[in-house]
Amino acid sequence: MWTLTLSLSSLLSASFFYPLEFQIGQILLVDHLALIISTAVTLFSSIVLSYSARYMAGHKKLRRFLINCVLFTVSALLMAISNHVLLFIASWLSMGLLMAELIGGYTKYHEGKASKKNARNYFLVSTALVAAGLLWLAMLTGAWSISEIISLVEQDRQLVIWQASLLLIAGAVVQSALFPFQRWLMSSMTAPTPASALMHAGFVNAGAVLLTRTATVIYMSDLLWVLVMVGGIGALIGKFSKFVQANIKQKLACSTTAQMGFMLLQCGLGFFSAAVAHLILHGFYKAYLFLSSGSNVVQESPYNGDSKRSWKQWYLPVTLLSGLAGGWLFAISTGKGLELNSGLFLTFVIVLTVIHGAQDFLGRSSLPLLSRLIALPLIIIPALLAYAVIFNGISVLMQQTPMAEVALPIGWDQITIGVLYLATFLTIELKWYKKSRRLYVYLLNVSQPKSNTILQ
Template sequence: MPDESPTPTVGALPDTTADSPVVPAVLTWLVWTLFVASLAALVASMRGWTGWAIPGVIAVDGLTVLLWTVVTFFSGIVHSYSRRYMAGSTHKPRFFFAMSGFTTVVMALVAADHVALFAGLWLAMGLTMAALIGVTEGWPQAQAAAAVARRYFLASSALLGGALVALWWATGATSISGIGAAADTLGGPVWLAAASALLLAAMIQSALIPFHSWLLSSMTAPTPASALMHAGFVNAGGILLTRFAPVITVDATFMLAVVAVGAASAGGGKLLKSVQTDVKGQLGCSTVGQMGFMIMQAGLGFFGAAITHLILHGCYKAYQFLSTGAQVEHTRPHETTEHTLGRITSLVGITVAVVTGLGGGVVFTVLTGKGATVDSGLLLTFFVVVTTLHAARSSVQQTSLPTLARYGAVPLVFFPAIVIYAVVYEGISGLLAVSTATTELTLLHGVIAVAFVGIYVAIETGIHEHSQRLYVALLNATQPAAATVLTSSEEYNEY
C-alpha cells in the first residue's frame, strides 16, 4: 500500500552525540606524545646514550628506542586517521582503547628482558590484535576472523613459551640477555627444539606460508586496524629472531633453514598476489612475501637488514592500506599493455631491469660494504636489489604514463630508493647490539636464489598463467576461512 513504509535493510545511524570525542582525542594526543619522547630517546641513543635497564627485567637499548619511535609513529598516524574514519561508529571508543592498548603492549614487549614478561606481553599483543580484528561485535564474520587469528596467536605464544622454558633449562638464565650471554654453551636436541620453536613462532606471527591464513582472513578488520597490523604487528617475527639472534646463529645449518622458509614465503607471496583481484587481498599477499624477505635476511645473518626491511615495509604498507579507497577508484584510461607494443618493448623492459639492478647492486655495495666478497652478503645485496627494483616498478606502474615512459621512470625511482635503503641500514646497524653473523654461501643458497629469480621472471612474463592447475592451487591457497567470508553487504551495513 502507498502509505506503508518499506522494510529497512540498513540499520539506523548511530547516535553520534553519545560518542564523546574526548577519548579518541586524548588517546591520539598521548600516542603522539610518546612518539616525541621516543624520538628524543632515539636521538640521545645516536649521540652515545647507552640505555637504561632494570637488570634481568627491562633493558632499553638502541633497538628498543628505535622500535618505540617506529611503533608510536605508525600508531599516531593510524590514531589520527581513525578519528574521522570511525566517526559515528558505536565501536569508536572500544576501537581506540584497543589500538592504544596494542601500542602500549608492543612498546613494553621490545623493552622486556625477563623471559616470563616477554612471553606474557607476546600473548597480550596477539590477543589485543585479535580484539581489533573482531571489534565489530554484531558482525559474525568479524568474530569468526578474530577467532581464527586468536587460535594462531595462541599457538605462537605456546611455541614461544616452550622455547623459553627449554632455553632456561639449558642455560639457567631467566633473561633474554642472560640467554644470549650463555649462547656459546647451547647445542644438542634441547637447543634445536628451542630454536625451531622460536622460528615457528616467528613464522606464525609474521604470517609466513603455510601460516598465512589468519592474515588473509582478517580483512573484516577496519582499514586502520589492517594498516596497524601490516605495518607493525606482522613484523614481530623479525623482532623475535633479532632478540634471540645468539640462539639461532649457533648453527649454520639452522640459519640455512631460516633462509629457506623465508625464501619460500617471499616467492610464494608473490605468486599468491598474482591471482588476487581485490585491493586488500593483494596487499595481504604482498605482506606475506615481504615478511618472507625479512625472515630471509635474518637467516643470512644480517639482523640490521631485517629491521631495516620491517621499518621501510611498515611505512609503505601503512600508506597502502590507508589509501585503499583511492586505489579502488584509480584508473588508467590510456594504459597500453606490453603485448600491444610487441617484443621490442619486452626486450627494452628486460634490459632496463638488468642494467638498473646491476647499477643498484654496485651502489648498495659501495654504501654498505655488503656484496664485495663471496659470502651471504652477496646474497643479501641480490635480494635487496630485487625487492627494491620490484617496488620501484610497481609504483611506476600505478601512474598514467605510457608503458615506454614507465620503463624510463623505473631507474629514477629505484636509485634514490636503494640509496635510502642502504643509508637506513647502516644507521640501524649502528644502533643494534647484535653483530652481523655472515655465513659462507652453499649450493642451497644458490638454488634458493635461482628458484626465486625463476618465480619472479615467470610472474613478470605471465608464464605461470598458462597452467590452470597452478592457478587453481594458488587461488585455493589465498582463500580465507569460510566463516569469515561475506556473501552480502547487508550483513554488515547496520554495523
Template sequence: MISKHTQFETTLNIITKIQWLLFIGMLSYLLINYPNIPEWHYGNVLRINGFTLLIWTVVTFFSALISSYGKNYLKGFKYHSKFIALSLGFTLSIMVFVMANHIGGLIVFWMLMGFFMSKLIGINASWGEAKEALKYTLKYFLTGSLFLSIGLILLAFYTKEITLNGIISKVNEIPYYITLISGLCIITAAIIQSAIYPFHRWLLSAMTAPTPASALMHAGFVNGSGILLTLLSPILFASNTLIILFIIGGLTAVIAQFTKLLQVNVKQKLACSTIAQMGFMIMQCGLGFFNAAVVHLILHGFYKAYLFLSSGENIAHSKPQNQSNITIKPLQIIVVLLYSAVGTFLFGYLTGKGIHLNSGLFLTLIVAITVGQVTYNIVKEPSLSVFQKTVLPPVLFISGMVAYALMYNGVTTLMSDMPLVAVPLSVSPIEITFGIIFLIGFFIMKLGIYRNHPWIYAKLLNISQPNKKTVLMYKS
C-alpha cells in the same frame, strides 16, 4: 552540561596529542644522542638501548598516526572507545616486549600482543564473521606463544638463567639438541605471527578488522617476528637453523607474490603483499642480516600503513585492467640489464652487502631484480619520452639507494649493543640451489606462465583463501 560525546572527543584528542608528543620525544632523543645511545637497566628485568628506542620511535609514530586517522574514520562507530583502548594496549605491549630482559616478560607481552590484535580483528562483537575471525586468529597467536614459551623455558632450565642476557652468555654451553629444539620453537613462533606459509591463513581471515586496525596489524604486528628473531639471534646461530628461515621465507615470498596477482579484493591483495614482504624479511634473517630485516620491517610498516589508510581512495580511482604479457625489445633489454648492474653495484658500495662471496649476494640479487623491474616499467610506459625513459631509472634508484643506505647504516649503529647484527654466512649448495629456484619462480610469475596451467591457478587460488567461517557465514 557537557555531553558524553564531547567528553569522548576531548579525551581522544588528548590521547592522540600525547602519542604524538611521545613520538617527537623519542625521535628527538635518538637524534640528540646519536650515535652514542646510553644503555639503561632496571635490575635484570628491563633494558633500554638504541634498538629499544628505535622500535619505540617507530611504534609510537604508527600508534599516533592511526589514532589521528581513526578520529574521523571511526566517528560514530559503536566500538570506537574500545578500539582506542585496545590500540593503546597493543602499543604498550610491543614497547614492553622490546625492553623485556626477563623471559617471563618476553613470553607474557608476546602473548598480549596477540591477544590485543585478535580483539581488534573481532572488535565488532555483533558481527558473526568478526567473532569467528577473533577465535581463529587467537588460536594461532596462542599457539605461537606456546612455542615461544617452550623454547625460552627450555633454555632457562638448562642454563639456570631467567634473563635473556644470561641465557645468551651461556648459549655455547647448552647441548646442541636443546638449542635445536629451542631454535625450532622460536622460529615457529615467529613465522606464525608473520603469517609465513603454512600459517598464512590467519592474516587472510583478519579482514573483518576496521581499516585502522588493519593498518596497525600490517604495519606493526606481523613485523614483530623480526624483532623477536633479532633479540634471539644467538640462539638461531647456535642451533644452525638460519637455513630454515632462508628457505621458508623465500618460498613464502614467491608464493605470496603469485597469489597477490589472483586477488580481486583490495584488502586481500594487500594481505598477500604483506605475506610476501614478511617472507623477504624472514629470508634476510636467514641470511644473517638482522639489521637489514629491521630496516625492512620499518620501511614495510610505513608503506603498508599508507596503502591501508588510502585503500578507499584507491578503490574510487581504479578500474579493471586486462592482463598484458611481457614484451620487450632488444635495446630495452640492454637498458634494463645495464641499470640493474649499476643499481646493484651502487647498493653494494653504499651498504657493503654483496661485495664478498657470502650470503649478502642474495640481497644484491633481490636489488637487481627490483631495479630491473622498475626500469622495465619505465621503459614500457608509452606516455614517457625517450629522454625521460633514459633519465628516470637512474634518478629513482640512485636516490632510493642513498636513502636506503643512510637508513641501513643508521639502524646498524643503533643496533650496535645487540649481540649479532650482521653476520654474513658462507654460500652453501643449498642456498645456491634455492636461489636458482627463486629466480625461476620469479620469471614464471612475471611472464604469466602460470595462467596457461589451470591446475596451478586453482592451487594458488585455494591456498590464498581465508577461513570459510570468516566470510559471509552469518547473514542477517
C-alpha cells in the same frame, strides 16, 4: 594522546645519538634495538589513532576501539623492552589477544566473531611455541633474563639445543603469517582499515624482533638455514598469490606475507639488522597502503589486471643495465655483495627488484620515451641511496646487539632459494604463471580466507 606519542617518538629518536644500554633488574632492557622498535611503534600508533578518530567517527564502538589500539601499543612497547622471559611471553600473548579483538570485534557479528576466534587460535599457538622455546632455554641455563641467557650461551655452545631454537623460529613463522600459517592473515579482512594498518605495519613484524633478540641462540644452533628456506618459500608463495587476488586488501595481505618471508630470509642470511631495517620500511609503506586503499579500488580481472602494460624489445637491455647499476650502487654503499658471502644474496635481490621496477615504469608510464629514459635513473638512484642510508644507520645503531650482523658463507640453502627466486622472477616477468590454470587455482586456494570470515 597524539602529543604524548609524538613527544615519546622524539625522545626516543634523540636517544639514538648516545651509546645507551641499561637494565632495570632482570625485567627490562633498553638498548638501541628497543629504541628503534619503540620509536617505530609509537609513530605507527599515533598515525593510526589519528586516522581512526576520523575514519570511525560516529561508530558506536569507537572509544573501545581506540582504547584497544592504545593497549596494543603498550603491549608492543613492553615486548620491545622486555628482558625477563615471563614478561616477554606475557607481552607477546597480550599483543595477540588485543589484535584478535581489533580484527573481529567491530564488524558484522557472525563474520567478526569467526575471524576473531580464528586469529586468536593462531596467536595462542604462536605464544605456546615462543613460550616453550624461551622456557626451555631458561630451564637449561638457569637464567630468566634474555640477556643473561644469551651471555651464557656465548660462553658455552653446548647449552644451545636445536629444539628451543626451532620452537622460536616456528613461533615467529606463525606470527609472520608465512606458509602454511598464512590463512589467519587472509581471514582478517573483517578488521577495520586502521586495525589492518596497525597489524600489517607492526604486529606481523614482531617475529623479527624475537629472532633478533635470540640471534645468538639461533646462530649457534646451526638452524639459520631453516629461516632461509622457510622465509624464501613463504615469500615466493606470497608473491605469486598476490597476482591472483581481485580484492585490494587481499592483495596487500599477500604482499605482507611475501615481505615477511623476505624479512625472515634476511635473518637466515645472518643480517638481523637488515631485517629490522626492512621491518621499519615495510611498516611505513604498508600502513600507508592500507590507509589509502580506498582510493585504489578499480574493477579488473586478476588475469588481466596488468593488460595495459606494453612491452618492447629495447626494454630488456635498459632494465638489465638498470638492475646491474642498482646492484652495484647498493653493494658499494652498504658493503654487501663485495665478498663471496651471504651479502651477495641481498645484492642479487636488489638487482631483481630494480629490474622489475624499471620494467614496470617503462611499460606503464605515459611519459614520452626520452622522458622515461631520463627519469628512470632519477628514480632509482635516490631510492637506493635512501635505502642504503637507512640500512647502514640501523646497522650502526645495532652494533652492540649480539650477532646482529654476521655474514655467512654461501651454502646450499642460499643457492636453492636463489635459483627459485630467479625462476619466479622469470615466471612473473614473462607471464608464464598465466598459462597454467592449475597454478592459478592452487594459488587462489592457498590464499583464501576461511569461508565463515568472509563479509556477506
